[in-house]
Amino acid sequence: MKIYVLDAFHLSGVELAEKQAEVIRWDDPRAKNWHEDAAGLMVRGKKITADDMARAKKLRVISKQGVGIDNIDLEAAKARGIAVCRTPGVNSEAVAEMALSLGLSTVRRVTEFDRMTRGGSKVQRADFLGYESWQKTVGIVGMGNIGTLVARKWRGAFDANIIGYDPYVPASRWSELPHKRAASLEEMLPQVDILTLHLPLTPESRNMIDAARLALMKPTAIVVNTSRGGIVNEAALYQAISSGKLFGAGFDVFEVEPPTSDHPLMTLPTFVGTPHAAAGTVETQMRSSMLAASQLLEALAGGQPLGQVA
Numbered sequence: 001m002k003i004y005v006l007d008a009f010h011l012s013g014v015e016l017a018e019k020q021a022e023v024i025r026w027d028d029p030r031a032k033n034w035h036e037d038a039a040g041l042m043v044r045g046k047k048i049t050a051d052d053m054a055r056a057k058k059l060r061v062i063s064k065q066g067v068g069i070d071n072i073d074l075e076a077a078k079a080r081g082i083a084v085c086r087t088p089g090v091n092s093e094a095v096a097e098m099a100l101s102l103g104l105s106t107v108r109r110v111t112e113f114d115r116m117t118r119g120g121s122k123v124q125r126a127d128f129l130g131y132e133s134w135q136k137t138v139g140i141v142g143m144g145n146i147g148t149l150v151a152r153k154w155r156g157a158f159d160a161n162i163i164g165y166d167p168y169v170p171a172s173r174w175s176e177l178p179h180k181r182a183a184s185l186e187e188m189l190p191q192v193d194i195l196t197l198h199l200p201l202t203p204e205s206r207n208m209i210d211a212a213r214l215a216l217m218k219p220t221a222i223v224v225n226t227s228r229g230g231i232v233n234e235a236a237l238y239q240a241i242s243s244g245k246l247f248g249a250g251f252d253v254f255e256v257e258p259p260t261s262d263h264p265l266m267t268l269p270t271f272v273g274t275p276h277a278a279a280g281t282v283e284t285q286m287r288s289s290m291l292a293a294s295q296l297l298e299a300l301a302g303g304q305p306l307g308q309v310a
């Protein structure tokens with residue numbers, strides 16, 4: 001039985017899988033021939049299409065490290081009886097911490113100051129004022145594991161006023177959350193100082209934050225995206241920030257990754273960009289890699305792991 005690990009994983013999970021199966025790692029030249037004999041796959045962001053599945057006759061399980069499964073054609077997997085698992089919960093802390101880091105870096109101009117400081121320029125500090133977060137309003141789209149953790153952190157650290165928008169959370173669960181609930185983005189957006197996105201990329205969420213919705217936000221507000229590129233319209237965001245209708249943005253994810261160095265957003269001083277690194281902590285990579293491997297082995301043995309989605 002062969003398992004192919006197609007993206008770079010923390011070795012903890014790779015070594016766990018190696019105890020029970022032959023494992024071919026991403027940097028092994030044989031990895032490009034995985035379609036021939038893979039029974040199981042471990043992936044992070046690598047796209048697994050319907051065509052891949054049609055070619056991989058022996059494939060039984062795809063184990064994804066992470067929560068966003070937009071890189072895997074779930075319908076094709078279901079149609080072929082290929083199990084798909086993901087690792088919800090284990091990267092929430094890392095992603096939530098990055099969401100706050102991006103928010104704070106943007107409003108306090110941390111990376112902008114860093115560039116000036118490294119460049120040796122004498123900074124006219126009075127011309128570069130930022131915004132505080134204390135008791136500001138944070139709008140959270142997507143109140144799942146990560147969104148609720150982000151809410152707790154902004155509230156706990158900055159006494160922020162939280163407004164959540166998530167039409168998929170039932171009323172019974174909202175009543176357990178100490179946060180205001182917005183019935184629509186149109187209701188939420190004019191109120192927020194920090195908009196932070198924690199939802200999957202789906203046909204419904206693609207282009208959700210477009211020019212019309214950005215126009216509803218305060219000129220002092222920012223957008224933080226650690227979820228998926230494509231949820232915010234990048235051209236509209238560039239227009240809003242460059243014309244002074246929005247203060248800035250902090251993004252870990254982009255429509256096309258990695259973004260090129262001449263991406264328009266990179267020309268904006270109050271834009272902070274990171275390379276899809278929100279889950280990139282030692283603790284999370286160890287936990288996620290181990291969970292992805294153990295779920296793969298469980299599903300290959302005929303079990304139904306908790307993170308199974310197809």
Ligand SMILES: O=C(O)[C@H](O)COP(=O)(O)O
Binds near residue numbers: 044277280
């Ligand atoms: O889907 C997720 O949870 C994140 O995008 C994780 O992605 P990564 O494993 O590539 O860090």
